[in-house]
Amino acid sequence: MTILIEQPQLESQAEDQKFSSETNELVLDGGFVMPKTVSNNGLVAEELVSSNEFMAPEINSFGRSFRDYDAESERQKSVEEFYRLQHINQTYDFVKRMREEYGKLNRVEMSIWECCELLNEVVDESDPDLDEPQIMHLLQSAEAIRKDYPDEDWLHLTALIHDLGKVLLLPSFGGLPQWAVVGDTFPLGCAFDEGNVHHKYFKENPDYNNPAYNTKYGIYSEGCGLDNVMISWGHDDYMYLVAKENRTTLPPAALFIIRYHSFYPFHTVGAYKHLMNEEDAKNLKWLKIFNKYDLYSKSKEMIDVEKVKPYYLSLIDKYFPAKLRW
Numbered sequence: 153m154t155i156l157i158e159q160p161q162l163e164s165q166a167e168d169q170k171f172s173s174e175t176n177e178l179v180l181d182g183g184f185v186m187p188k189t190v191s192n193n194g195l196v197a198e199e200l201v202s203s204n205e206f207m208a209p210e211i212n213s214f215g216r217s218f219r220d221y222d223a224e225s226e227r228q229k230s231v232e233e234f235y236r237l238q239h240i241n242q243t244y245d246f247v248k249r250m251r252e253e254y255g256k257l258n259r260v261e262m263s264i265w266e267c268c269e270l271l272n273e274v275v276d277e278s279d280p281d282l283d284e285p286q287i288m289h290l291l292q293s294a295e296a297i298r299k300d301y302p303d304e305d306w307l308h309l310t311a312l313i314h315d316l317g318k319v320l321l322l323p324s325f326g327g328l329p330q331w332a333v334v335g336d337t338f339p340l341g342c343a344f345d346e347g348n349v350h351h352k353y354f355k356e357n358p359d360y361n362n363p364a365y366n367t368k369y370g371i372y373s374e375g376c377g378l379d380n381v382m383i384s385w386g387h388d389d390y391m392y393l394v395a396k397e398n399r400t401t402l403p404p405a406a407l408f409i410i411r412y413h414s415f416y417p418f419h420t421v422g423a424y425k426h427l428m429n430e431e432d433a434k435n436l437k438w439l440k441i442f443n444k445y446d447l448y449s450k451s452k453e454m455i456d457v458e459k460v461k462p463y464y465l466s467l468i469d470k471y472f473p474a475k476l477r478w
């Protein structure tokens with residue numbers, strides 16, 4: 153259900169990600185215009201920014217600014233409780249076990265589209281902005297990015313599938329608790345950065361007092377690459393595994409987006425940058441572009457599923473096998 157609250161237009165709080173009204177360019181990192189980036193397809197990311205670019209709204213479906221984790225409301229209280237549990241329970245050992253277990257991909261066989269439909273049964277308790285079924289969110293973000301990047305079909309499909317890993321909440325996928333599926337992600341094996349939302353709850357995480365894990369680098373080294381970092385378990389890493397193991401032909405930037413789209417402390421706050429390598433830095437440009445559509449396309453504007461379905465089926469056919477192991 154959509155609740156409309158009359159509110160004055162708020163100043164955007166996403167200071168680090170907005171559009172320059174004069175140049176119509178994507179401005180990242182607080183006024184820093186994105187440098188020309190060669191994509192995996194040999195395309196230059198900056199040149200792809202079209203003139204009728206999607207404008208990020210300033211308020212969400214609840215009449216509040218996006219990703220406001222401190223507002224006083226019932227929704228925010230349950231989101232905070234979600235993060236308390238997530239921060240206490242996601243440990244290095246837990247993530248290691250989950251990766252091993254789900255890496256087997258021995259639970260279900262189905263197509264990408266079947267999974268999109270399954271996702272309608274899923275509710276994400278960590279999200280302070282979404283007020284629509286998950287499939288609507290997938291289509292809204294995919295259609296918004298398609299409008300601005302019409303030739304990057306891999307980006308359209310990436311948006312469509314980026315949250316499919318949330319099926320982990322369903323009984324046939326192990327029925328994992330919310331804290332093991334959704335919410336922002338963060339590395340384990342090194343200190344929890346203050347840039348994580350509701351950071352205070354990490355104090356009750358067993359890893360917090362483990363001297364092997366609680367220094368800036370912990371078990372890692374400068375520039376080791378995100379590939380070598382253990383990130384909290386959830387829908388990102390699971391969908392990355394599914395796509396990779398089923399031999400998708402999507403480019404590396406797509407897999408990077410899927411795997412790290414919830415890693416807000418990294419892509420939006422700028423934390424943990426000392427762990428990334430050159431490859432990560434290149435892919436980060438695409439992730440930042442994607443993030444705008446993931447976050448700000450959550451709206452009341454409904455997409456006609458049947459109308460767009462043939463297009464997405466053709467993309468699925470291009471980049472994935474007919475049936476995947478999950």
Ligand SMILES: O[C@H]1[C@H](O)[C@@H](O)[C@H](O)[C@@H](O)[C@H]1O
Pocket residue numbers: 276278279280315334335336337413414415416
């Ligand atoms: O609440 C949201 C939601 O779960 C998204 O799917 C995830 O990608 C975000 O990082 C998270 O904050």
Ligand SMILES: [Fe+2]
Pocket residue numbers: 314315387413414
């Ligand atoms: Fe997500």
Ligand SMILES: [Fe+2]
Pocket residue numbers: 289314315446
């Ligand atoms: Fe999403």
